[in-house]
Amino acid sequence: GAGVSQSPRYKVAKRGQDVALRCDPISGHVSLFWYQQALGQGPEFLTYFQNEAQLDKSGLPSDRFFAERPEGSVSTLKIQRTQQEDSAVYLCASSPPGPYGYTFGSGTRLTVV
Amino acid sequence: GENVEQHPSTLSVQEGDSAVIKCTYSDSASNYFPWYKQELGKGPQLIIDIRSNVGEKKDQRIAVTLNKTAKHFSLHITETQPEDSAVYFCAATTTSGTYKYIFGTGTRLKVLA
Numbered sequence: 001g002a003g004v005s006q007s008p009r010y011k012v013a014k015r016g017q018d019v020a021l022r023c024d025p026i027s028g029h030v031s032l033f034w035y036q037q038a039l040g041q042g043p044e045f046l047t048y049f050q051n052e053a054q055l056d057k058s059g060l061p062s063d064r065f066f067a068e069r070p071e072g073s074v075s076t077l078k079i080q081r082t083q084q085e086d087s088a089v090y091l092c093a094s095s096p097p098g099p100y101g102y103t104f105g106s107g108t109r110l111t112v113v
Numbered sequence: 114g115e116n117v118e119q120h121p122s123t124l125s126v127q128e129g130d131s132a133v134i135k136c137t138y139s140d141s142a143s144n145y146f147p148w149y150k151q152e153l154g155k156g157p158q159l160i161i162d163i164r165s166n167v168g169e170k171k172d173q174r175i176a177v178t179l180n181k182t183a184k185h186f187s188l189h190i191t192e193t194q195p196e197d198s199a200v201y202f203c204a205a206t207t208t209s210g211t212y213k214y215i216f217g218t219g220t221r222l223k224v225l226a
Contacts, residue, residue, distance in 0.1 A: 004156070031212065042119075042202050042216030043157065056211035091156055099145055099212030104156035 002026075004105035006092050012111045013082045021077045021108045025094030032075050033102060034067055035091040043091055049075060050097075082112045115140045117205050119217025126193050127225050134188045134220045136203035143205040146186050147214070148177060151200045160201075161188070193224045 005024040013019050025032050030051055035043035036059075045059040051072040060067070064083075069075040079086055089109050093102035116139040126132050138146075144165035149157035163170045163177045163186065170177050176189040186205075190197055200221050204214040 033213070035214075040219070042117075042204075042218050043214070044216070045213040048211045048213060056213065059213070093156075095212075099206045099208055099214075101147060101159050101162060102214070103159070104149075106154070106156045 004092055004094050004103050006090075006105035006108050008108060009106065010109050010111075012113060015082060015084060015112055017082050018078065018080045019082055019110065021079075021090050021092075021110070023075045023077070023092030023094075023105060025073065025075070025092070026103055027073075028096070029094035029103075030072075030097045031095045031102075032069055033093045033095075034075070034077050035093065035104075036061075037089040037091055037107070039088075046077070046090075079110075082110075084112050086110060087112045115143075115205075115215045117203060117215045117217045119203055119220060121220060122218065123221045123223070125223045125225060128193060128195060130193055132188075132190045132193055132197070132222055132224075134201055134203070134222075136186050136188075136205075136217050138184050138186070138205040138215070140205065140207070140215070141184065142207045142209075143184075143215075144208055145206050146177070146179060147204050147206075148188050149202045149204065149216075151202065151219075157202060190222075193222075195224050195226050198222055198224045 032049040034046040037043045048056040049069040089107040093104045147162040203217040
C-alpha cells in the first residue's frame with residue numbers, strides 16, 4: 001500500500017485482557033519499528049525488526065509485551081494482561097534499510113479501563 | 114542515557130511570522146536528525162531531516178540547522194500559515210546499530226490568523 005496501515009485505530013480493553021495490534025508496513029520496507037506515545041509526550045522506542053529478525057527489543061516495558069514479524073512483512077504487537085499504564089498510542093513505522101526517514105502509521109489508541 | 118531536550122513546549126506566532134524550535138541531544142554519536150509534524154489523531158509525518166556532515170538544509174519555508182560542537186539543532190519555519198499549526202518533534206539517532214530514534218517532548222505550534 002501507499003502508507004503504513006495500523007489496525008484497529010482504537011481499542012478499549014478491560015484491565016487484564018490481552019490485546020493484539022497489527023501493522024502493515026510499506027511494501028518492500030525492510031525495517032519495522034514500534035513506538036509507544038503517551039499523551040502529550042514524544043514517541044518512545046519499543047522494538048525494531050529487520051525483515052523477520054527482531055534485532056532490538058530493549059524498549060519493551062515488561063515481559064507482558066511481545067512483538068513478532070514472522071514473514072518479514074506484517075507485524076503484531078501483543079500485550080498480555082493489560083494494565084492502566086499501558087494506555088497510550090502505539091505507533092508503527094517502516095523504512096528501507098537504514099535509519100533515514102521512517103514513515104509512521106496513524107497509530108492504535110489503546111485505552112485500558 | 115540518551116536524551117533529547119526540546120524547547121519551547123508551546124509557541125504561538127502570528128500568521129506570516131517565523132517560528133523557531135530548538136533541540137539539544139546528549140549522545141555525541143548521533144548523526145541523523147529528523148523533524149516530524151504531528152496533527153491531531155494522526156501519526157508523525159517527516160518534514161525535513163539533516164545529517165551530521167551538513168550544517169544547514171532548506172526546503173521551501175522550512176530549514177534546519179545543526180551545530181555538532183554544541184549538540185544543538187533547530188527548525189525554522191518562515192512565513193507561517195494556519196496549516197502549520199501542529200505538534201513538532203525533533204529526534205536524533207545514529208546510522209549504526211538499530212536506528213532507534215530518541216524523540217524530544219514536542220512543541221505545540223499555533224499560528225494565529
